Amino acid sequence: MNTNKIVVAITGASGSVYAKVLLDKLKNLQTQFSEISIVMSDNARYVWEHELGDTSYKEYDFKTYDKMDFGAPFASGSARYNVMIVCPCSMGTLARIANGISNDLITRSADVILKERRKLILMTRDTPLSLIHINNMKTVTEAGGIICPASPSFYSKPKNIQEVAATVVDRVIDLIGIDSESFRWGE
Secondary structure (H helix, E strand, C coil), X not given: CCCCEEEEXXXXXXXXXXXXXXXXXXXXXXXXXCEEEEEECHHHHHHHHHHHCCCHHHHCCCEEECCCCCCCHHHCHHHCCCEEEEEEECHHHHHHXXXXXXXXXXXXXXHHHHHCCCEEEXXXXXXXXXXXXXXXXXXXXXXXXXXXXXXXXXXXXXXXXXXHHHHHHHHXXXXXXXXXXXXXXXX
């Protein structure tokens, strides 16, 4: 049995389609992990409903935790969650993670992942960037996190918004070490 335990955190940054595509892909790759847990900010729900026009975030068969549930297993390193993906990651969440401010379950979990030297991937979704944002990205990178901007590629000639989002999500899935079929340059 695979021991990958993954936390997916969804913030209120624009780009809910990325989170939906990520959750859909993970649902189809369930044999490669033992657990998926989801935590969403209040604003993430609002943005999802506004951008996607539905509440489909309620339909996933993954464990879901309230943003203030510090009793969630991944709020402690002893639970051995080895991957956390923040998708999309707002600049405010990035700033709190970069500065060690653990004021909710998302930032506490990111703090745990970093202190345990496990894999933290922040799919940032903002433009343009200020020097503050860039410095926060530098700080997270120096602490061992991975900044994976939601910058799609077009080599695969995507035909709709979901396929565009998948070009970034496929990179994230590669970064966490899960095998997945996707467009590969030169193959």
